[in-house]
Amino acid sequence: MKLSILDQVPISANQTAKEALxxxxxxxxxxxxxxYERYWIAEHHDMPGLACSAPEVMLSYIGARTSRIRVGSGAVLLPHYKPYKIAEVYNMLATLFPDRIDIGIGRAPGGSAEVTSALSDHFLQNVWDMPASVKDLLHFIYNDHPEDSEFAKIKAAPIPDNAPVPWLLGTSKKSALLAAEHGMAYAFGLFMSDKDAAEILDCYYQAFKSRTNRHPQTILTVTAFCADTTERAEEIALSSLVWSIQRGKGxxxxGVPSIEDAKQYRLSETEKDALEKMKQKMIIGNPDQVRNNLLDLQKQYKADEVMIVTITYAPEDRIKSYLLIAHELLKTETKI
Incomplete structure (x- = not known):
């Protein structure tokens, strides 16, 4: 089983943004x-408690301080940018870190309406034009624009020996079909969707059109918290859950509250119900429970890989959660 990590770069209540990064x-x-197979970092803008607005900057920093793991965006929010510039940035990363770069593409705004206006003009039109933007981006990445294209004579230099691998991220049939049409790998965000993932992934597989000899490839992204005991896993998850409630109220x-502060936070009955619903979409438990749940999910959705997002107050709890999962499913005996 392949496992990967999605990092939203949360800032805990006792941290600075620099410390979180x-x-x-x-x-x-x-x-x-x-x-772990790959490490992806998310893009958010002016969202309190989340530190990364420029994944490409962090990826260069992380790439230089690692040597083997694949690193990438989860995701570049394409409607804010020109495809040519994105291709240049990720081609440069792929030149610096050969055969290690993924370029995950998304279309969410990543922030408030005001942030969207500050970042780009005509965002909604750019979302509408997303299929054309994806097509242009792939042509720049693979350096294969048609001869009659206005971009046929330009390249997104530097051209790496191994192109960055493009992934489309989404939670809908529309995104699945777009990925399939272009022969792209597809990552489904189960952790942020109530839709029928099995049906959507099946649409992707059935509609997939091969490009550059690639085969359909899928990632299922889930939220998981693992600790030595179920009780401890529930505790470390509580900080993230309460923080979600808080952010929903403005x-x-x-940042992410401590476990003690989360326990003392007064929840209304409606908020308690909301918290329980959020827990139902998460995997929370001891190593045996988390292993079994992840294996069941992979089997149910026929995903090639599972990507895990974990937000905790204490960094050591987050790393330990990933360590325990790796010991169970990757059979690693490494101690961090």
């Missing part, structure tokens, strides 16, 4: 030692 480097290094600006 440095912890992400440590997480990527730990992931490499533990045998609070939580100081």
């Amino acid at each position: 440095e912890q992400s480097v440590k997480l990527a290094q730990a992931a490499e030692q533990l045998g 609070e939580g600006h100081s």
